[in-house]
Amino acid sequence: MKKLLLWPLLAFGCAAQSQQNMNDVALTVTPLTEHMHMLEGRGGNIGIFTGEDGIIIIDSQFAPLSERIQAEVQKLSDAPINYLVNTHFHGDHTGGNAHFGSTGVTIVAHDNVRKRLSENEKTASRTDAFPTITYEQGVQLHINGQSVIIMHVHNAHTDSDSFIYFPEENVLHMGDVFFNKRFPYIDLKSGGSIDGYQEAVKAALMLVNEETQIIPGHGPLASKADLIAYSEMLSVIDERMRQALQEGKSLDQIKKEKLVGDLSDWNWGFINEDKIIETFYNGLSAND
Ligand SMILES: [Zn+2]
Ligand SMILES: [Zn+2]
Numbered sequence: 001m002k003k004l005l006l007w008p009l010l011a012f013g014c015a016a017q018s019q020q021n022m023n024d025v026a027l028t029v030t031p032l033t034e035h036m037h038m039l040e041g042r043g044g045n046i047g048i049f050t051g052e053d054g055i056i057i058i059d060s061q062f063a064p065l066s067e068r069i070q071a072e073v074q075k076l077s078d079a080p081i082n083y084l085v086n087t088h089f090h091g092d093h094t095g096g097n098a099h100f101g102s103t104g105v106t107i108v109a110h111d112n113v114r115k116r117l118s119e120n121e122k123t124a125s126r127t128d129a130f131p132t133i134t135y136e137q138g139v140q141l142h143i144n145g146q147s148v149i150i151m152h153v154h155n156a157h158t159d160s161d162s163f164i165y166f167p168e169e170n171v172l173h174m175g176d177v178f179f180n181k182r183f184p185y186i187d188l189k190s191g192g193s194i195d196g197y198q199e200a201v202k203a204a205l206m207l208v209n210e211e212t213q214i215i216p217g218h219g220p221l222a223s224k225a226d227l228i229a230y231s232e233m234l235s236v237i238d239e240r241m242r243q244a245l246q247e248g249k250s251l252d253q254i255k256k257e258k259l260v261g262d263l264s265d266w267n268w269g270f271i272n273e274d275k276i277i278e279t280f281y282n283g284l285s286a287n288d
Helices: 002-012 063-076 097-102 111-119 194-207 224-246 251-256 261-266 273-287
Strands: 028-031 036-040 046-050 055-058 081-085 106-110 133-135 138-143 146-152 162-166 171-173 213-215
Touching: 028 063, 036 063, 046 063, 055 063, 063 081, 063 097, 081 097, 081 138, 097 106, 106 111, 111 133, 133 138, 162 194, 194 224, 194 273, 213 224, 224 251, 224 261, 224 273, 251 273, 261 273
Parallel strands: 055 081, 081 106, 106 133, 171 213
Antiparallel strands: 028 036, 036 046, 046 055, 138 146, 146 162, 162 171
16 A cells, blocks of 8 residues: 555655655766766666756756755856756646745746646645746757757647757756656656656657666666656556457456566556556546
8 A cells, every 4th residue: 555655646746745854865966978877866866967168957846955066066066056957847847946046046847837836735835946948848058068969859748848958968857757767657647648647758769869868767777778768658557458448358357467567577656557457448538
């Protein structure tokens, strides 16, 4: 039953993630290029871009980690943190927004990140956590002599997702449109969709090459090969689930038949075989 209790933590981030149980979280910083790093702690993977003009960070994990995250970032460069870009609105990616927002960092994200943070009763009062620059389709940031491309992908993991692409560094941050080596969580209740998710993954595949380093929302640093494997896993589930639905099978029946039993390597704490079947079942049924 633990799974049920933990589930909302992933979906909404969590106010109950106290300072105390965050003190033990190890922060790991991995260099990708001279100018880019990936920071893993708890919650979504953070991307860090440093240079002469300043710093961009992508996502902010949970509030109790903010000061330690900031310290890790400033170890890489003493330039100011100019921008915090959110890949989407979930609390495990925006929990630190208020800290950075209140210290003068400009928060940039899709329109629906601002909308959802301001409409959720848990986050509505933290106006310093809201993005102050928002966009509908995308925006570019010109900093450190480079152009950083931020592009919205429609109704994928949520309705607020963006990719952040650094062409000159050949690094792509995909947010939760990529759970590397794990089944995805697709937030159907917040505008995510089965079709949109897979389309977004395919769009990312068009963008990357063999040398691209891909920062997934969760899981280890990835390559194009990892993303191809992920895309193929999604296609297999998609095809089998559509077939099962066409045959009029019930959710229980599909679970009992262990329809994705051969894909159990992708299981993890929050999304196991039954959960991914449920997601596809609900998502695909909603299309009818
Ligand atoms: Zn996440
Ligand atoms: Zn998420």
